[in-house]
Amino acid sequence: MSVPLAVREVFFLSSGITVFACEKSEAFSGPFGRGATIYxxxxxxxxxxxxxxxxxxxxxxxxxxxxxxxxxxxxLTKEEVWSGGVFIAFEN
Structure with a gap:
């Protein structure tokens, strides 16, 4: 598992796409097609x-x-994200 990214906001688009605004991490190499886990x-x-x-x-x-x-x-709800306890970790 990679270094988790803190999720600061989530947007549920009408097209069915969900967008996460996450704090950048220097150790993050990009999501390009990788799976992930929400915590x-x-x-x-x-x-x-x-x-x-x-x-x-x-x-x-x-x-x-x-x-x-x-x-x-x-x-996931916006309230959960706003609580500050939501992270995304990517598969290696």
Whole structure:
């Protein structure tokens, strides 16, 4: 398992895509087609089949954020994300 990324916001798009805004980690090498696991309060919540990077507008304002997206149905609430206890860890 890789270094987990802290999820700071989640967006559920009408197209069925879910976008996660995560704090960047220097150790993160990119999601490109890798699976991941969502953890809520240090407990495994859900496996994700495939993640990819989502294009961020105003990248200069958001240098410490990486946006990741998936087509998988995500069982997570905005309130859980706002609590600060949600992380994504990628498969090696």
């Amino acid at each position: 809520v309060d240090a407990k495994e919540r859900q496996k994700i089949g495939q993640m990819r990077e989502h294009n961020v507008i105003n990248r200069n304002k958001n240098n410490n954020i990486i946006a990741l997206e998936t087509d998988d149905l995500i069982c």
